[in-house]
Amino acid sequence: MKTNLSINGKRYQIDAPEEMPLLWLIRDVVGMTGTKFGCGVGQCGACSILVDGTLIKSCSMPFSFGIGKEITTIEGTTANLQILRESWQECNVPQCGYCQSGQLIAATFLLENNANPTDEDIDNAMSGNICRCGTYTRIRKAIHMAAAIKNQG
Amino acid sequence: MSTIQKINRRDFVKLFGLTSTGIIIGCNISSDRKEFIPTSDENSFSPNLFIQIHKNGNITLMASRSEMGQGIRTSLASAIADEMEADWKYIAVKQAIGHEKYGNQNTDGSRSVRTILEPMRKMGATAKMMLIAAAAQKWNIAASDCKADNHFIINQKTSEKIFFGDLIDVASKMPIPNENTVVLKKVKDFKYIGKTLKSVDLKDFTHGTAKYGMDIRIPNMKFAAIARCPVTFGTVKSFNSSDAEKISGVEKVIQLDRMIPPVGQFFGALGGIAIIANNSWAAFQGKLSLEIEWDYGENHSFDSEKFSEILTQRVHETGKLVPGSRGNVAKAFTDAKQTIEATYQVPFLVHTPMEVPNATAWFQGNKVEVWAPVQDPQTARAEIAHFFEIPIENITVNVTFLGGGFGRKSKSDFVVEAVALSKKIDAPVQVVWTREDDVKHSFYHATSVQYLKGSIDKNGLVTGWLQRVALPSIVSSFKPLSDYASGFELNQGFTNNPYDIQNFRLENVKAEAHLRIGWMRSVVHIHSGFANNSFVDELAFEAKKNPLDFQLALIGKNRIIDGKSDYPFNSKRMKKVLENTAKISDFNRKRPENHGIGIAIHYSFYSYVATAVEVSVINGNIQIKEVWTTIDCGLVLNKDNVINQLEGAAIFGISLALFGKITVKEGAVEQHNFFDYQMTRMKDTPKITVDIIEAMNQPATGVGEPGVPVMAPAICNAIFNATGKRIRTLPLFEVDFEI
Incomplete structure (x- = not known):
């Protein structure tokens, strides 16, 4: 039986088991590969997405959780995500780039809820996302920069 | 022409x-x-x-x-x-x-x-x-x-x-x-x-549009997960896949034999039971539902803790003399005012790149196409030609972006697996490792035990240095029974340490491999950097000298070693990075209570690095407060990239110093995932300052790795400075500071 799922404002008709994690549904069934697999147990944040604006580790949330809700992935756009992308580029954050989808989504969630995060706020909001290349100091700088741009505008 | x-x-x-x-x-x-x-x-x-x-x-x-x-x-x-x-x-x-x-x-x-x-x-x-x-x-x-x-x-x-x-x-x-x-x-x-x-x-x-290996999608492709024996090189005795086959999305279950490479080349693949499915998750679920009886083989008795004890015993006995030793260490020890001994241990480590090993292959009769995140696509191609008897010109290896490599993706075992499965099912297939697979079946960074003995004369100068090294060799992964570190491994900071010591003796000590051993970012330099810098700090303390002045004195007079090479070692450049780091860290400034600063230098991949780290140790909790690094890597191509690499290397080094430890019981790796093989996170991240020495007229030398080996010793030296407690065994999360 096909079920409706809304991702980045677009509707998809999906036939998949309800217990299938959203990560694999998005990657292997819908075919959008920007959301990444890193650990499968909610430890690394590479699979971060927003579901009705809430930050979710999609490897650990079933398909059924997303039904009837609006999903935002790295392929989507929100005002904060766009500002963050620009500050990410300005700070030359990525190395291998693999975890950055999840980092950007987690940072988007932070900015949605906290227009002017302190270092401690960033520590708390971003410590669920692992970057093995170690770009943390740049991520911190880019979030501060995005907040500053946003507050100016 | x-x-x-x-x-x-x-x-x-x-x-x-x-x-x-x-x-x-x-x-x-x-x-x-x-x-x-x-x-x-x-x-x-x-x-x-x-x-x-x-x-x-x-x-x-x-x-x-x-x-x-x-x-x-x-x-x-x-x-x-x-x-x-x-x-x-x-x-x-x-x-x-x-x-x-x-x-x-x-x-x-x-x-x-x-x-x-x-x-x-x-x-x-x-x-x-x-x-x-x-x-x-x-x-x-x-x-x-x-x-x-x-x-x-x-x-x-x-x-x-x-x-x-x-x-x-x-x-x-x-x-x-x-x-x-x-x-x-x-x-x-x-x-x-x-x-x-x-x-x-x-x-x-x-x-999210960069295409990594896992992002490859080909019409009609299948997804595969493989259950491999928990013990290295164990084999399947029997298996029952009836539960796995009931899982929605699972299409086939296939036994895959171990692919054993010819001696001296290639890495082969472990083999196991493969689940073929129409999505990755079904393949993972199928794998978990398999009942497999294994023949564990001869590595079943391997225990990493016992192995460390054995190596510790061995390094306390004479080993094989390594060429490059010089002077008369025994006499130096007899004549010395004081001798100091210490034993250092580094556990097995694993790379855990954020993108797990994976490969997509399409075997089409006499032709093979592969899409994979590989560091060494030519070896991947040669392995395919060897194992599947396909003319090499009919094999295409497309290199995707790598979601991190750190040495893991220089082995193409995961590529060989994908080709073998595609051949068996006659369709394109993507093999995806779970994080648990990655932690449990890697090519591990070797464990090591080292024994050092040094002597100091009445002026506090080092007169003799004996170093015994026991570490399983990378060579064992493609040449069984290689039981001693090889020459190229000893040449990573052991035979070529930057110190001007008259009486120097290096001994190689037997260490067998019971896991697949591989190279991880900065490789054997992790061992040499840790022991050398920790021991110099110990000698400085015993000689009652400032560790910075002591390091500078040990590097010694201006000299150029191996003048015939394109990249001779220049002691002046080594001292310059150290002096610069001392300056930017204000090394001699007194730190607050419960804070300490430590320093380390290392010469690797022809680049010179000196790093200072400030830590605090409060109520048994270690916090890395700040890192200052200086590199001289000759001509710099992209300044911001060098800074980014050194910042990343600091985080990589902090991860291994604080958390890095793979243990093995009954032949099987005990860790699973990021909850028990932890990584540095944002909350652990210190302020990092990177300085680059202007040397644009020198040839460009390594940047990606040289920032790693200095981190663990600089942190441990800082902890000693803060607490008086000397750390000789990594990682730090196991150390109890409350005693």
């Missing part, structure tokens, strides 16, 4: 699969050398580096090395763009497939820039000369009256200018200038090299 050539259009399309418009020039560099190979026959000319200039002004360059976060695509682009006087916005990079025509593509050893920088620059300069010649012909003036500037050729007499793209038709008919007439820019004239450049891939990295 010039060695840089225009490429025959038809060959170009055949070789590179690109459209053949504009100017295409290429050159051929030999594997590990920076010289050009002279080619005498245009028809047989096979370029391995090339640039293509299109009529719209766009410039495409082929990156032959894999991108795994080290910024190689951007660094090489900067060299071409600078010599061409190109505008950065027109530069695009295309990733080369794995093919011997590109020379050695193995992306390891921090050597990509080192080996192909000069050919890249010469190609850029050659292209510029052709564009200038074309403009001079149009204006009917001498080439010397023209100059290139920001994607235009300028007529210096009239200030007229022509866009690069508008010169392509004429320039493409120009002969390639003789290599002897190609003049490279002077350091002071560099526009991009040595400056701050943003990654050429930023847009893709921030929109």
Whole structure:
């Protein structure tokens, strides 16, 4: 039986088991590969997405959780995500780039809820996302920069 | 005949699969050398580096090395763009497939820039000369009256200018200038090299559109997960897959035999039971539902804790003398005012790149195509040719972006698995490792135990240094029964430490491998850097000297070692990075209570690094407060990339110092995932300052790895400074500071 799922404002008709994690549904069934697999147990944040604006580790949330809700992935756009992308580029954050989808989504969630995060706020909001290349100091700088741009505008 | 050539259009399309418009020039560099190979026959000319200039002004360059976060695509682009006087916005990079025509593509050893920088620059300069010649012909003036500037050729007499793209038709008919007439820019004239450049891939990295291995999608492809024996090289005795086959999405269950490589080459694959499914998750679920009886084999009795005890016993007895030892250590010890002994241990470690090992393969009769995040695509190709008896020219290995490599993706076991499964099911298939697979079946960074003994005279100077090293060798992974560290491993900071000690003795101690051993970012330097710097700090303390002054004295007088090499060790450069780090960290400043500062130096991949770390130890909790690093890596291509790499290396080093430990019980790795093999996170991240020594007239040397080996010893020396507690066994999370 096909079920409706809304991702980045677009509707998809999906036939998949309800217990299938959203990560694999998005990657292997819908075919959008920007959301990444890193650990499968909610430890690394590479699979971060927003579901009705809430930050979710999609490897650990079933398909059924997303039904009837609006999903935002790295392929989507929100005002904060766009500002963050620009500050990410300005700070030359990525190395291998693999975890950055999840980092950007987690940072988007932070900015949605906290227009002017302190270092401690960033520590708390971003410590669920692992970057093995170690770009943390740049991520911190880019979030501060995005907040500053946003507050100016 | 010039060695840089225009490429025959038809060959170009055949070789590179690109459209053949504009100017295409290429050159051929030999594997590990920076010289050009002279080619005498245009028809047989096979370029391995090339640039293509299109009529719209766009410039495409082929990156032959894999991108795994080290910024190689951007660094090489900067060299071409600078010599061409190109505008950065027109530069695009295309990733080369794995093919011997590109020379050695193995992306390891921090050597990509080192080996192909000069050919890249010469190609850029050659292209510029052709564009200038074309403009001079149009204006009917001498080439010397023209100059290139920001994607235009300028007529210096009239200030007229022509866009690069508008010169392509004429320039493409120009002969390639003789290599002897190609003049490279002077350091002071560099526009991009040595400056701050943003990654050429930023847009893709921030929109989720960069294609990593796991992002490859081919019509009708299947997904596979493999259950492998928990004990290295164990085999399947029997299995029951009836539960697995009931899972929605699971299509087939296949037994995969271990692929054993011939001695001396390749890595093969472990084998196991593979689940073929129509999505990754079903494959993972199927794998968990398998009931397998294993024949664990001879590694079943391996216990890493017991192994460390055995190695500890062995390093307290005499080992095999290593060439390069000098003087008379025994006499130095007898004559000394004081001798000091210490034993250091590093556990097994694993790379855990954020993107797990994976590969997509399509076996089509006598032809194989692979898409994979590999550091060494040519070895992948050669392994496929060997194991599946396919002519090598029928094998294409497409290199995707690597979601981190750190050495793990230089082994192509996961590629071989994918090809084997595609052959069995006659369809394209993507093999995906789970994180647990990655932690439990890797090519591990070796454990080590080292014994050091040193002597100090009445002036507090080091008179003798004995070092015994026991570590399972990487060579064991492709040559069984290699029970001692090899020469190339000992040459990573043991035989070539930066210290000027008259009586020096190095001994190699037996250490068998019971896991697959591989190289991880900075490799054996992790062991040498940890023991050398920790022991120097211990000696300084016993000699009642400032550790900074003591390190400087040990590096000794200005000297150059191995003057015949392109990269001789220069003690002056080593001291300079140390002095700079001391300055930027204000090393001798008294730190607050419960805080301490430690320093470490290391010479690796021909680069010089000194790092200071400040820590606090409060109520048993260690916090890394701040890191100051100085590197001298010769000519810098992209300054911001060097800083980014050193920041990352600091985090990588903090991870291994604080958390890195793989243990083995009854032959099986005990850790699973990031909850029990932890990584540094944002909350653990200190402030990091990176300084680069200006050495633009020196050859470019390694950047990706040299920042790692200094971290653990600098942290441990800082902890000693803060608490008086000496850490000789990593990692730190196991140390109890409350006692």
